Amino acid sequence: MKKVYPIGEFAKKTGQTIRTLHYYDEIGILKPSHVSSSGRRFYSEDEIITLQKIVALKFLGFSLEEIKRFMQEEKWDLKESLAFQKRLLLQKREHIDRIIKAVTHAQHLAEEQEKMDPNIFSLLINSIQMENQQKEWLKQFMPDETVEKLFDISEEKQLEYAKKLLGIFEKLKECYGKDPGDSAVQSLMGELFSIAKDMEKEVFGEYLSLFHLKEDEFAEEPMLFPSPFSKEEEEWVAKAVEIFLEKEGVDLSEKES
Known part of the structure; x- marks a missing residue:
């Protein structure tokens, strides 16, 4: 029994x-x-x-x-079921890895500033969350290997660039309302384009960087490339960029054509 x-x-x-x-x-x-x-x-x-x-x-x-x-x-008959399950688990692992990366980046930034603008925080998290979709979109304009190289920079470098860029975004928000040609605003523009050149040199080599893509191309994909600025702030920043490029001798009419 x-x-x-x-x-x-x-x-x-x-x-x-x-x-x-x-x-x-x-x-x-x-x-x-x-x-x-x-x-x-x-x-x-x-x-x-x-x-x-x-x-x-x-x-x-x-x-x-x-x-x-x-x-x-x-x-x-587990062959097909296990193969499907493995794909699901790999997707979950990739998702968890992205979450860990986002939290790690947020932690590093939080160490330097107690409070962060919600738009800038969302930009940081979304840029990591939408990484795969951003890759596919960018491959419309760049060779696949260039796009892969862009996203293959080390974690340390990503954090370094993120800290610098988000720090500039914070300062630009603080300057909002000043004349776009103000020396403090233009100094921030200089820092912004200096970082862009560093990224271009390290990641793109001779190929054109993201800053050469038209602004309206990014604007068409607001979920893929969220802006840290309000509509009014974006217009103000665009004017500051225009003034900076004119001072640098960039032919804006040629850039827009």
Whole structure:
């Protein structure tokens, strides 16, 4: 005669909660071997083996609905299911890696400033979240290998550029309302384009950098390339950029054509 265990003892023996066992019974993936007239559930060694299968499939990331289907089959054809599950897990790992990267960047920036403008914070997080989509969009304008190189710079360099750029964005917001040709504003423009040149030299080599793409091309993809500025601030920054480029001797009519 098989030994049976009351649900409480079975739960303790298998490391499951009574609530979980009730739910498994309810959805039909693990039924007790016997239910008394008073409604008490009892489990045998056979249910331990069944539970081991459920735990193994859960560990691999299968849903309870998928597990229920497997439990109804005498033989398991796992080849296709495992391949699909692996793809899902790799996607989840990539997602978690991006979250860790975003948190790490935010932590580094928070160490230097206690409070951060919400628009700038969103820009930082979105730029990491939308990285794959940004790659595909940029490949319309640049060779694939150039785009991949852009996103392949070291974590240390990414943080360095992020700190500098976001710091300039913060200062520009503080300067908003001043004359775009003000020396402080133009000094920030100089810092901004200096960083752009450094990035261009390190990442793009002889190829044109992102700063040579037209502004309206970015504006058409607001979710991919969110702006840290309001509409009014963007217009003000655009004027400051125009003044800076004129001082640098850039032919704006040629740039726009």
